[in-house]
Amino acid sequence: MEIIEAPAVVTKDERHYAGIRTVTPFRGMFAVRDQLMKELYDRPGNLFFRLHVIDMAGPMEVEVGALTGEPVQADGRITAGVLPAGRYARMVYVGHGRRANRTLLEWIRAQGLTMDVVEDPSGDRFGCRYEEYLTDPRTERMKTRWQIELAIRLA
Numbered sequence: 001m002e003i004i005e006a007p008a009v010v011t012k013d014e015r016h017y018a019g020i021r022t023v024t025p026f027r028g029m030f031a032v033r034d035q036l037m038k039e040l041y042d043r044p045g046n047l048f049f050r051l052h053v054i055d056m057a058g059p060m061e062v063e064v065g066a067l068t069g070e071p072v073q074a075d076g077r078i079t080a081g082v083l084p085a086g087r088y089a090r091m092v093y094v095g096h097g098r099r100a101n102r103t104l105l106e107w108i109r110a111q112g113l114t115m116d117v118v119e120d121p122s123g124d125r126f127g128c129r130y131e132e133y134l135t136d137p138r139t140e141r142m143k144t145r146w147q148i149e150l151a152i153r154l155a
Contacts, residue, residue, distance in 0.1 A: 001099040004147055005092035007107040009154065014085040018043055018072045019050070019065030021079065026056050036064035040078070041138050045069065050083075050130040055123030067132075084128050089113060090151040092134065100150050114155040128153040 020039060024032045033049050040047060045067035053061035065081060072080045089108045093100040108115060116127030128151070135146040 001093055001095035001097075001103070003091060003093050003100075003103070005090075005149075007089060007091040007104055009111075009113070010088055010090055010151075012083070012085060012088050012151070015083045016068045016071050017045070017048070017065035017081050017083065018068055018075075018078050019063045019081045020077055021052070021061070021063040023059045023061050025058070026060055029060055029062065033062065033064055037137055040064060040066045043068070046132050046134065047137060048083075048130045048132040050128070051126060053120070053123040053125050054129075058123065060123070083130065084153065086116070086128070087154045088128075088151040089115075089154060090149055092147055092149050094147055095144060097131065097148070097150075100148070104150055104152065108152065108154075116153040116155045126152065127155075 018040065020036045022032060022036070037047055043066040048065050048067065050063040050065065051060065052063060074080050089104060091100065091104050118125045130151055132149040133146055134149055137146065140146060
């Protein structure tokens with residue numbers, strides 16, 4: 001994993017998107033992500049992968065979306081959504097996502113920051129945690145070359 005932009009706290013405005021939300025086990029989750037991304041390829045805007053509820057041993061509640069810049073109308077299983085405004089811990093990386101997540105989580109703890117997350121019997125429910133694909137997966141198929149912004153909203 002290569003860090004392109006070091007972890008930092010940033011303030012983000014709310015951002016509208018069109019997305020598809022689903023529940024899937026961790027094993028196989030990225031194949032589900034890839035399939036959902038293909039369903040959104042015809043929409044303009046950066047694609048992202050949002051983790052709503054994380055339970056590494058059970059079902060994960062996830063969403064793939066395309067940023068739109070303005071509100072959209074729901075269309076079948078594609079729904080309108082908003083990445084909420086707020087303070088985020090974020091970094092940009094290329095390569096291994098699990099290492100990037102570990103790096104950002106360790107940095108958050110070392111800084112004494114608190115994430116917007118609620119522990120729930122179904123898993124850790126995040127106010128907003130996502131990976132935005134700064135490299136367009138529609139044109140660059142090699143995932144190891146993607147620049148990815150990892151962001152977790154702070155409490």
